[in-house]
Every structure is written in structure tokens, then in C-alpha cells.
Amino acid sequence: MKTKKLLYITNGITGSGGLERVLSIKASMIADGFDYEVHLLSLNEEGKETFFSFSKNISFHSFSVSGNPVSYFTSYKNGIQKIINHIQPDIISVCDDGLKGFFLPKLIQTDSKWIYERHVSKLIEARFGQGVINKVITKVKWFLMEKLGSDFSRFIVLTDRNRKEWSTLNNLEVIPNPLSFYPGESSALDQKKVICVGKISYQKGQDLLVEAWDKVWRKHPDWKLELYGKSNEDYLNTERLKEKNILHFPPEKNIMEKYLDSSIYVMSSRFEGFGMVLIEAMACGVPCISFDCDYGPSDIIIDNEDGLLVKKESTKDLADKLLLLIENNDLRQDFGKKAKVNVQRFEQSIIAQKWDNLFKRILQEI
Known part of the structure; x- marks a missing residue:
């Protein structure tokens, strides 16, 4: 043929x-x-x-x-x-x-x-x-x-x-x-790092994440939030975020290593098409927290089983859920293990x- x-x-x-x-x-x-x-x-x-x-x-x-x-x-x-x-x-x-x-x-x-x-x-x-x-x-x-x-x-x-x-x-x-990858290893989830990957933009909602992080950082100043993606300084001045332990990095080719070195993935998007970063993080055994935005996260994350869905654009709820996983290692580990299994459908x-x-x-x- x-x-x-x-x-x-x-x-x-x-x-x-x-x-x-x-x-x-x-x-x-x-x-x-x-x-x-x-x-x-x-x-x-x-x-x-x-x-x-x-x-x-x-x-x-x-x-x-x-x-x-x-x-x-x-x-x-x-x-x-x-x-x-x-x-x-x-x-x-x-x-x-x-x-x-x-x-x-x-x-x-x-x-x-x-x-x-x-x-x-x-x-x-x-x-x-x-x-x-x-x-x-x-x-x-x-x-x-x-x-x-x-x-x-x-x-x-x-x-x-x-x-x-x-x-x-x-x-x-x-x-x-x-899935982009499915590594044999998983994150140990013992690093005091939260990661977010995506272009700094209105769609990805990092301004909402920064607002939520203020509450998290004040209670846990030893934790870091790492942002990976292209930046538009007119939208979010990433240089001014370091005082709150928020670090910005350019797009990373080997992003898998960054997931494996993180303990929580957070998605703050106002809207999405799918949420590729969610399944990548889950493949690395990293539990995800995401706004329940249109569309994607609720088709990927099973709420309260392998991650957490948060009321759309609620920075208070996002901060509370971040604190929940930061302060509960057993829950973090349980979500991470289930995430790695559940994401195999992709x-x-x-x-x-x-x-x-x-x-x-x-x-x-x-």
C-alpha cells in the first residue's frame, strides 16, 4: 500500500x-x-x-x-x-x-x-x-x-x-x-519550591498568582515561587518580585528537571486550551493546583485525588490551597503518587x- x-x-x-x-x-x-x-x-x-x-x-x-x-x-x-x-x-x-x-x-x-x-x-x-x-x-x-x-x-x-x-x-x-515525557523517577517533593511555567501574560494570570503568593510568602518566607517563560515587563515587572522570593527564568528546554526539583505546580490561568504543563508536572509526580478555568484543568486534575481545583480567579482560595499542600507533606506525597499514575492516560x-x-x-x- x-x-x-x-x-x-x-x-x-x-x-x-x-x-x-x-x-x-x-x-x-x-x-x-x-x-x-x-x-x-x-x-x-x-x-x-x-x-x-x-x-x-x-x-x-x-x-x-x-x-x-x-x-x-x-x-x-x-x-x-x-x-x-x-x-x-x-x-x-x-x-x-x-x-x-x-x-x-x-x-x-x-x-x-x-x-x-x-x-x-x-x-x-x-x-x-x-x-x-x-x-x-x-x-x-x-x-x-x-x-x-x-x-x-x-x-x-x-x-x-x-x-x-x-x-x-x-x-x-x-x-x-x-505527554512530553514520563520519567522513571519522581520528584521527592521535599524542596521548598513551587513552579509555574508559561508566558508571563494576562491569559496565564501570573498577576493573580503574585497576589496569592503574598499571603503564602508571609507565612512561609523560606519557600520559593519559580516562574519559567517569556516576560513582558509592561505586564508584570518580574525584577520587583525577588523580595517576595519569586524568581523569574526564561523558557527552559529541559523543563523536566525543573519539575523534578519542585514540590508543587501552580496554574493561575484565566483561560486555557488544555494545560500541557499540568500533565508534564503530574508525570514527574508533582501535585498540581489550578484555577478551575475554561478549559482544561478539570479534564486533567481529579480534584482532591491527585491535585486541587480552585474557584476561578480567587486569589484567596489559591493562597489557601497552596498553604494546604505546603503545610501537609503526607497529602502532597499522596497527590503526587496518584498524579503520576492517573496521567498515564495521556x-x-x-x-x-x-x-x-x-x-x-x-x-x-x-
Whole structure:
């Protein structure tokens, strides 16, 4: 049987964000473990080094897009069409959380089957401090996404709760993200460290975490909060946090070592698409505390069994739960052991098989 060709289309693969991390894992496990010829297309990245490692079995493609909106969109469409004509893929999977990727099935001439992968919540468009005009623009974007989403053979979301955001679509399927790693060892949970990984931003809510940490730090000044991720100093001045034992570090390639050296993971996001960092921490035997935000944490953490869910954006509750795990070593150890077991449902081979089954079903459809 002829090897089927799979093409992923995304904005970029050289960054240190969650989408790049997930794509490096997912595309690599498909290329290495199954009989697919895997291609990956990104924009403006010719010759650039990737932050995460990708399989050598993947073929990479990139082209330049720039200029005013008309020029950009024209070069975007023509560049993708040219590469698709060359590759002749059987399946195209669009991994672009913006609006432009939704138009591709209408713009591109191909017999390929189309998949759309949604990695974030719709709420990513509803940014802090939006005025009336921007709110209207956001509503229009959501409307267009719903209408255009039906052009894909499948529209993939990460959790069951994510389904609720796309109520008009009947092509939805849920496939969660795979684990990045599953080390044989676990954290001893004896270091006085709490860790949070993610870009310093309104979405990730580190401002709420800093507010909650004030209560924790005053009671336990020997504990540290470590933040890993890109920083926007206009949003949160990380230099001023050291006095409260809050330390900021840039994105870390070997983040597994940092999890293994921590005792609690905390997620303070206002909204999420999934929560990759939660399953990574749990794989290292680290108990997690998270706001019960839309969407992801409640699909990953089993509250009061392997971690704790907190009322969304309640800094008081977040502080109280942090203090509970800091002051109760036995509970911390129990949660950590159960987290490492429960997170195995996201193991790479399990998730890879879900994708393989999906590809086979789509290719059989007329």
C-alpha cells in the first residue's frame, strides 16, 4: 500500500510556546511510529533553529510572507498552494489558532482531506481591556470561525469542555495532547519550591498568582515561587518580585528537571486550551493546583485525588490551597503518587493511536 502523506500547516515551529512543543511531540511520534510521510510547513522560518526537537523523519518547508494585508494574504495563499502542489498530501492538518487558517479549504485547490486542530480557547481573542469596537471584531471573528470550521473533515478540540465553544459544528472530535515525557523517577517533593511555567501574560494570570503568593510568602518566607517563560515587563515587572522570593527564568528546554526539583505546580490561568504543563508536572509526580478555568484543568486534575481545583480567579482560595499542600507533606506525597499514575492516560502511544485511527477513518470517507 502506498505510504500516505500528512502535511501540518502552522505559523511557526521555532518558538518556545505550547503549540510548538505539542507539535514537536505529535508530528514526531506520527513520523517515527506509523507509516506516514510527514511534512511540516511554517512561515518565515527558512534556516532557523527550532527550540524543541523534531524527528529527522519529518520534511520541513517554509516560505516568506510580509507586507500589507493584501500582499501578505496573497503570498500566504500562493505559497501554501505551491507547496501542496509539490507534496500532494493525502491529509492536511491546520494548526493555526488565528483566523486566516480557517479560510484555507476555500482558498486552496486540492483533493486532500482537511483537519483543523484548535489548541486554545476562543477566549484568547477576548483580550483584557477591549473597547467596544474590538469586542465587535472579536464577535465577528468567532462567527466566521464557526461558519468556516464546517469546511473541515474534522475539527479537533483538546477536551470535552472545549466542545461547548463550538456548538454549531457537527464535525467535532476530542483528542487531548500527549505527554512530553514520563520519567522513571519522581520528584521527592521535599524542596521548598513551587513552579509555574508559561508566558508571563494576562491569559496565564501570573498577576493573580503574585497576589496569592503574598499571603503564602508571609507565612512561609523560606519557600520559593519559580516562574519559567517569556516576560513582558509592561505586564508584570518580574525584577520587583525577588523580595517576595519569586524568581523569574526564561523558557527552559529541559523543563523536566525543573519539575523534578519542585514540590508543587501552580496554574493561575484565566483561560486555557488544555494545560500541557499540568500533565508534564503530574508525570514527574508533582501535585498540581489550578484555577478551575475554561478549559482544561478539570479534564486533567481529579480534584482532591491527585491535585486541587480552585474557584476561578480567587486569589484567596489559591493562597489557601497552596498553604494546604505546603503545610501537609503526607497529602502532597499522596497527590503526587496518584498524579503520576492517573496521567498515564495521556501517554504518547495512546494519543498517537487516536490520531492514526482518525486519519484512517477520514481517508476512507468519500
